[in-house]
Amino acid sequence: MRVKKAVVVITGASTGTGRATALRFAGKGASVVLAARRGEALEELAAECERRGGRALPVQTDVGNAGDDETLAARAVEHFGRIDVWVNNAAVTFFSPFLDVPLADFRRVIDVNVMGYVHGCRAALRQMQQQGSGVIVNVSSIVGEIPQPYTSAYSMSKAAVRALGVSLRSELKLNKQNRIKVCTVMPATIDTPFFQHGGNYTGRKAVAMPPVYTPDRVARTIVGLARSPKAETIVGPMGRMMVLQHRLAPRTMEGVMAVQVDKTHLSRKEPASAGPGNIHVPAPDGREAAAGGGWHGRRRTAQRRVAAGAALLAAAAGARAVLTRPGSRRH
Incomplete structure (x- = not known):
């Protein structure tokens, strides 16, 4: 597909990965349709x-x-x-022990992160079937492969997004609609305002778990998929390594993820007040309407990758030691 002539719909476009994707497509000469809950932020982005x-x-x-x-x-x-091209990117989340999160927050995460993608895919497919071609890009996450503690609804939703992609690709193949493609993107941690916006019932401030990659890295991947569609793409070398390790040793890698979330995703120094964040109501217009979230994805990616790699190996060793103690259960 020629990106310069493409019409691209992007949900969750006002901040983060959606904003970076819109700007990258626009820079290639595409026509972008920008969707989000914040009207003023969209107007500003459209001008840019x-x-x-x-x-x-x-x-x-x-x-x-x-x-x-x-x-x-x-x-x-x-x-x-x-x-x-239709990019399903809008998402919300909370950080909370499973029993502490209000069910209304849980349902809203599923409504946005799962049903929002279902609604988007249905709207896009109806038009693409009339045209005879098109590309849908669903933004999932590596937590769709390796779920995290304290983000139960988000982890569920991202696994569901992967399953949706497989199911739609199968249907399109059976119906011989080979010019309509469905792609799934699985980023690692991305430097966006997502963590500041999320609901929180842990008492601990949520921070970006290293290593952190730039939103433009995901945007480049999405533009690349518009040109040359691929079923699933993992963004970030650490994410690729974690997914590979999970497929080789799932129980060990799930233990590593749990330790990493507790140590590096939830601050041990900064508290957080309980509340739903932007789950039900968006942040006010003009607040954090940016691609980056201040987690220094570009400047610190290399050093965080080294540090996270060392921590990952240490955590794996610790998890393995626990699992091999006498009396531990094996599956």
């Missing part, structure tokens, strides 16, 4: 996309509502004539 050489249409959208996705698709087609 046009300054970079693309065309832009902001559409205030809550992907948790099926009708909003249908409206989004209709506006894209009405304005630009078609939909070549």
Whole structure:
């Protein structure tokens, strides 16, 4: 696909990976349809996309509502004539012990992160089947492969996104709709405002778990998939290593993930007040409407990769020692 001529719909476009993806597509000359809950942030992003050489249409959208996705698709087609790429990226999360999180927060994470992708895929596929071609990119996470403690709903949702991609690819193949592609992206930790925005019931501030990669790294991957679709792509060498290790030794790697979340994902120094964050209501317009989250993804990726690699090996050794103690159960 020629990205320069493409019409690209991006959900969760106001900050983080969505914003970086919009700017990268616009810089290639694409027409971008920008969807998120914050209208003013979308207007500002649309202006920036046009300054970079693309065309832009902001559409205030809550992907948790099926009708909003249908409206989004209709506006894209009405304005630009078609939909070549649909990027399902919008997501929310909380950090909480399983029994402490309010069920309303849990349901909302599933509504946005799973049903939002379902709504987006349905809206996109209807249009792409009429056109006979198109690419859907669903942003999952490595936690869809290796679930984390304290993010139960988010981990569930990202596993569901992977399953959705496999199922849709199978249907398209059986129906011989070979010019419609469904791709799944699985990033490691990305430097976005996502962690500041999340709900929190742990009493500990959520921080980005190292190593941290830039949102533009994911954006480059998504643009690359629009050109040359691939079923699943992991973003970040540490993420690739963790997924490989999980497939070779799942129990050990799950123990490593648990230790890493406790040590490096939740601060032991900074407290956090309990609350739902942006799960139900978006952050005010103008607040943290940026791609980066201040976690220094570009500057510190290399040193964090080394430190995290050492910590990962140490944690693996510790987890292995626990599992091999006399009396420990094996599966």
